[in-house]
Amino acid sequence: MTLEIETGGVQLSTPILPASGTFGWGTELKNLVDYSALGAVVTKGISLHPRKGNPQPRLLEVPCGLINSIGLQNPGVDAFIQNYEKELSALSMPVIVNIFGESPQEYAEVATKLSNCHWVSGLEINLSCPNVHAGGLEFGSNITGVRDVIQAVRNSTNKPLWAKFSHSTHLFHLVEAALEAGSNAVVLLNTLPALAINIKSKQPVLGARRGGLSGPPLKYVALRDVFDVYSRFKCHIVGVGGIIKPEDAVEFILAGARAVEIGTGAMVHPELFIKCRNFMSEYLKNGSYESVENMVGLAHDDQHV
Amino acid sequence: MTLEIETGGVQLSTPILPASGTFGWGTELKNLVDYSALGAVVTKGISLHPRKGNPQPRLLEVPCGLINSIGLQNPGVDAFIQNYEKELSALSMPVIVNIFGESPQEYAEVATKLSNCHWVSGLEINLSCPNVHAGGLEFGSNITGVRDVIQAVRNSTNKPLWAKFSHSTHLFHLVEAALEAGSNAVVLLNTLPALAINIKSKQPVLGARRGGLSGPPLKYVALRDVFDVYSRFKCHIVGVGGIIKPEDAVEFILAGARAVEIGTGAMVHPELFIKCRNFMSEYLKNGSYESVENMVGLAHDDQHV
Amino acid sequence: MRDSPTHFQLTITGNEKVGDRFFLLSFENPGVSFRPGQFAMVAISGEPYPLLRRPFAVSRTPEGTLQILYRVVGTGTRLMSYWKKGRKVNVIFPLGNGFEKIQNACILVGGGSGVASMIALARELHSRGTPYLLCVGTKKSGELDPHSSVFQNPPLNVKFATEDGSFGFHGTVLDLAEQHIHSFTCAAVCGPPAMMTAFLERFPDVNAMFSLENHMGCGTGVCLGCAIETRNGMMRVCVDGPVFPGKILLPEHLK
Amino acid sequence: MRDSPTHFQLTITGNEKVGDRFFLLSFENPGVSFRPGQFAMVAISGEPYPLLRRPFAVSRTPEGTLQILYRVVGTGTRLMSYWKKGRKVNVIFPLGNGFEKIQNACILVGGGSGVASMIALARELHSRGTPYLLCVGTKKSGELDPHSSVFQNPPLNVKFATEDGSFGFHGTVLDLAEQHIHSFTCAAVCGPPAMMTAFLERFPDVNAMFSLENHMGCGTGVCLGCAIETRNGMMRVCVDGPVFPGKILLPEHLK
Ligand SMILES: Cc1cc2nc3c(=O)[nH]c(=O)nc-3n(C[C@H](O)[C@H](O)[C@H](O)COP(=O)(O)OP(=O)(O)OC[C@H]3O[C@@H](n4cnc5c(N)ncnc54)[C@H](O)[C@@H]3O)c2cc1C
Numbered sequence A, B: 001m002t003l004e005i006e007t008g009g010v011q012l013s014t015p016i017l018p019a020s021g022t023f024g025w026g027t028e029l030k031n032l033v034d035y036s037a038l039g040a041v042v043t044k045g046i047s048l049h050p051r052k053g054n055p056q057p058r059l060l061e062v063p064c065g066l067i068n069s070i071g072l073q074n075p076g077v078d079a080f081i082q083n084y085e086k087e088l089s090a091l092s093m094p095v096i097v098n099i100f101g102e103s104p105q106e107y108a109e110v111a112t113k114l115s116n117c118h119w120v121s122g123l124e125i126n127l128s129c130p131n132v133h134a135g136g137l138e139f140g141s142n143i144t145g146v147r148d149v150i151q152a153v154r155n156s157t158n159k160p161l162w163a164k165f166s167h168s169t170h171l172f173h174l175v176e177a178a179l180e181a182g183s184n185a186v187v188l189l190n191t192l193p194a195l196a197i198n199i200k201s202k203q204p205v206l207g208a209r210r211g212g213l214s215g216p217p218l219k220y221v222a223l224r225d226v227f228d229v230y231s232r233f234k235c236h237i238v239g240v241g242g243i244i245k246p247e248d249a250v251e252f253i254l255a256g257a258r259a260v261e262i263g264t265g266a267m268v269h270p271e272l273f274i275k276c277r278n279f280m281s282e283y284l285k286n287g288s289y290e291s292v293e294n295m296v297g298l299a300h301d302d303q304h305v
Numbered sequence C, D: 001m002r003d004s005p006t007h008f009q010l011t012i013t014g015n016e017k018v019g020d021r022f023f024l025l026s027f028e029n030p031g032v033s034f035r036p037g038q039f040a041m042v043a044i045s046g047e048p049y050p051l052l053r054r055p056f057a058v059s060r061t062p063e064g065t066l067q068i069l070y071r072v073v074g075t076g077t078r079l080m081s082y083w084k085k086g087r088k089v090n091v092i093f094p095l096g097n098g099f100e101k102i103q104n105a106c107i108l109v110g111g112g113s114g115v116a117s118m119i120a121l122a123r124e125l126h127s128r129g130t131p132y133l134l135c136v137g138t139k140k141s142g143e144l145d146p147h148s149s150v151f152q153n154p155p156l157n158v159k160f161a162t163e164d165g166s167f168g169f170h171g172t173v174l175d176l177a178e179q180h181i182h183s184f185t186c187a188a189v190c191g192p193p194a195m196m197t198a199f200l201e202r203f204p205d206v207n208a209m210f211s212l213e214n215h216m217g218c219g220t221g222v223c224l225g226c227a228i229e230t231r232n233g234m235m236r237v238c239v240d241g242p243v244f245p246g247k248i249l250l251p252e253h254l255k
């Protein structure tokens, strides 16, 4: 019985991962989190140049959810490598670096730099980033954007690539484009677009006005997308969104994900990683499954439509 | 000072409406709801032929949200008119009938029949309905689907038309298509696609497997879409999603909606309608606004981007 | 006879543990008229979590106190179990059709949380002097205390069955009912779907009324969340029920 | 001197009302070493609502009891105000940098819920015999009880200011501080952003440390939700702070 599973070209010792942007640069929580729970670490998004991110306030708690507008603050890829290489390469698990850019070329340049880092096991490509050359529409919102970015990155590195999407009514087409362009797995989902207004000031609450909604309610949208994408493509999927208890992680695997990422839930409860790992072990044992792989997509096994 | 506002061709005495599917056929709650709070009633979706809807279970409560898969159960347009005409035409407020179909022709036939009913003040067109002739993709998910349906309905009736959408990354294009095809207003949003899995049975929880997520978390996605659509088109918008307290209704108006619909929140608290109405009056008074119209879109008045 | 549904802020006068997982919640009675089998939609908190109201059958003690007997099964009922005297609870009540007035000897069959729906009816039959027997089924002894005021105020004519035989009759509540059912002309049943389906199959000729316990969105007939297919077409459990004659139920649609 | 952050299940030993909207929550001390100004991320419930933990400064009584002084401002603190002795609370603690050991006479300036962050420091200075004065500002009398154990255990050297003059000094806490600040070589400040900005402008030459109260997502440095721009670049209030020297703060980025 094993929790090990190969996902999108990366060998994971467990299917439990942190979600990008909620686990810092990967090593901040060494004292608080039992790293043996984790199949890999996933960094916050890295861009070519450093970014300050958005003005305060950046967070708003809403009923059972969180809206954030961090604005992709990061030190830039060079400083990232310089500052974190030592600690990250000392980890005994794969490191997935989340990357983004303002153009396909920028994505590619970041990928090229990371391609030379032996300690980087794979790249997670955040497609929910505005394409400055296309009126601010997200790359991930249309087939061309997806294809251009993934192809550019694919041509820059041999590392495994995971394409990360927000929810979309056209997810099938977008996933297809990502897979065709050479993505090894898809990561579903990033946050939902969100906004809140302060009725006293009559202004949007967040400093950047717009933000993204994460947390428990997102789970059900993400499960739906994982379920539908798995049933269509049987591709490698990493499920993300709203995991707050160990049962949630199992739901994602049954829906068709080979691994899950936990964001908001583990920001609040860093113990959630080890709880998920332990629960998953128990679930395997109780169901007499040899491995997580045997659980993937089991919710599809019935016949009713 | 008045709560009256003309929205999408319908004169509303208040901007507070029930959301389709959560207020029955319009008169069930006459003893429990103070109808003077309502600017109109909005019926559950009506189709050409009667529909049984989906198998049980049809509802699942999730953290701060509700997933439903009612499956558009309804008696069909003829029985609807026959059974409810008397009571509905006796109401002293506009009646908006929510309609849907499996093809543009079906939408049009329903609209034609309702066009002859003097007591119908407007049609709300539910575009989140699978297009059986296009592989089950929702009409509202692409420009052609939207245009075909709205045009077909527009050609069948002179009544005011409100086009109702789910969240989409392409909302701008869809809204544009609806307005060009003759929609008087857009209604934002319908539920988010959702799914949940029972980890004991390993099957989806709902009888129909897939459902739609409503309730508080949806508010922030809907506000974002109202805000963005208003800033782009300055068109008539009805805001729907997650209103659970009076302040929420005001947020929608400030974001750009001319009226709001309350679904899940009023299913739970039928008193919410009158509370919203009263709060809105107070807010107008405290801000010395002449009318709701003066509040519409105020969150856009600042200069930062 | 039945008031129309109204919002109430009811003051709790007690919330007593009456078994391993059952509590008996008592309220001041605002003077409402209702039928046994009618229910209340209870708001669990003033917060958006838990979101939905929960439906509970309501009964009345001889002194007129309103009571809800509930079984702790999930988040909502767990939170309710912390409620203290004096708290105000927002309820919409009375809802549903309730039982018609029963004139003839009736056997009442309740399993699990379904027992609760039988209490109001048993109390009414008791006070009117109509012959009845209340059969209560649980998995094992201790789940629901036979000496609690649930069964003692007034002292009901009740028999208990436990599946493991640790108290009362050894067997299911249907096995127990089978021993007595010939003495009655009608039956009232509430319990898990499997139990109700089994009743329909085992006693097809008994004139039985079933109180259903579907999950509810509104409780007021507007959302169609509780609707089931019956021999008479689609019906909403919350307003067309929760009490249905067995002859119109389709076992495959009970859940 | 400072233990690394750990999950604790702390048992509540008291939750006393110490003013119109302030409560003093006491816990069993699991034997943690921490600095004044360090804080705990407190889980409000075991449910997904409220979702985020809330940050609170922690202090210690002479007997070693851990205490959180909190002001009821929203959902989380309202729910906390219902907490009873014996309840177990999940906290992550100790977090943040805390104040460096202060060797010289120091004036402590706290406004609103910011008073809480000054208590641990005042208690430390008190016990070490370092000269200090705690200036406490509220809108009006009664908000925070001067006779409560907050200020009496140990008996702190404290002066109160109310904006309406209904108790103590008549004016803002900065007006009060101004009268005494010349006797001190350094200052520690915590309060609403407007108050801290005003302090920076009014006393630009004072060697002051500020404890910031940004809204926090994780409290552990991983989400960047609390990050602000400073003269030294982007800094996370939760791990690079919450205590910052005034000279690196940019007033326009305090909120
Ligand atoms: C008319 C009526 C009268 C009732 N009277 C009583 C009464 O008097 N006493 C009493 O104890 N109970 C009564 N019930 C049942 C009671 O309403 C439920 O037990 C209660 O709502 C559970 O709430 P909860 O929050 O504790 O559980 P929840 O957390 O909501 O769920 C409890 C269990 O139900 C499951 N569940 C949740 N949603 C669904 C769904 N859509 N389909 C299938 N399973 C689901 C959950 O997985 C969980 O196992 C009545 C129900 C009805 C409809």
Ligand SMILES: Cc1cc2nc3c(=O)[nH]c(=O)nc-3n(C[C@H](O)[C@H](O)[C@H](O)COP(=O)(O)OP(=O)(O)OC[C@H]3O[C@@H](n4cnc5c(N)ncnc54)[C@H](O)[C@@H]3O)c2cc1C
Pocket: A057, A058, A059, A060, A061, D039, D050, D054, D055, D056, D057, D058, D068, D069, D070, D071, D072, D073, D074, D075, D076, D077, D078, D113, D114, D116, D117, D212, D213, D214, D215, D216, D242
């Ligand atoms: C390091 C640190 C130490 C602290 N120590 C203490 C202490 O010892 N005692 C104490 O009383 N308080 C302290 N605070 C403040 C305390 O954390 C908050 O008052 C508390 O989290 C409020 O929780 P709530 O759920 O009651 O309020 P909430 O409901 O979360 O919100 C309260 C108010 O803040 C507003 N708000 C919510 N989110 C934002 C946002 N992103 N931006 C702006 N406004 C927002 C809300 O609109 C509301 O008016 C400290 C804060 C920090 C960062």
Ligand SMILES: Cc1cc2nc3c(=O)[nH]c(=O)nc-3n(C[C@H](O)[C@H](O)[C@H](O)COP(=O)(O)O)c2cc1C
Pocket: A019, A020, A021, A022, A044, A045, A066, A068, A070, A072, A098, A126, A164, A189, A190, A191, A213, A214, A215, A216, A218, A240, A241, A242, A243, A261, A262, A263, A264, A265, D217, D223, D224, D225
């Ligand atoms: C504070 C915060 C920062 C985030 N930053 C990133 C990021 O840099 N790159 C990215 O791809 N996703 C980012 N995300 C999205 C998460 O990785 C995840 O997809 C999303 O939050 C849904 O998961 P959750 O509900 O478990 O949080 C961020 C989310 C949060 C809450």
Ligand SMILES: Cc1cc2nc3c(=O)[nH]c(=O)nc-3n(C[C@H](O)[C@H](O)[C@H](O)COP(=O)(O)O)c2cc1C
Pocket: B019, B020, B021, B022, B044, B045, B066, B068, B070, B072, B098, B126, B164, B189, B190, B191, B213, B214, B215, B216, B218, B240, B241, B242, B243, B261, B262, B263, B264, B265, C217, C223, C224, C225
């Ligand atoms: C039980 C239920 C039934 C619904 N039925 C319909 C429907 O028939 N037609 C429609 O356009 N929308 C329907 N909706 C969507 C609502 O009208 C509304 O758009 C959505 O629930 C978001 O609002 P809320 O969060 O206030 O519920 C339904 C929603 C619910 C919860």
Ligand code: FES
Pocket: C215, C216, C217, C218, C219, C220, C221, C222, C223, C224, C225, C226, C227, C236, C237, C238, C239
């Ligand atoms: S629960 Fe809504 S119709 Fe019955």
Ligand code: FES
Pocket: D215, D216, D217, D218, D219, D220, D221, D222, D223, D224, D225, D226, D227, D236, D237, D238, D239
């Ligand atoms: S609160 Fe998350 S980094 Fe500070």
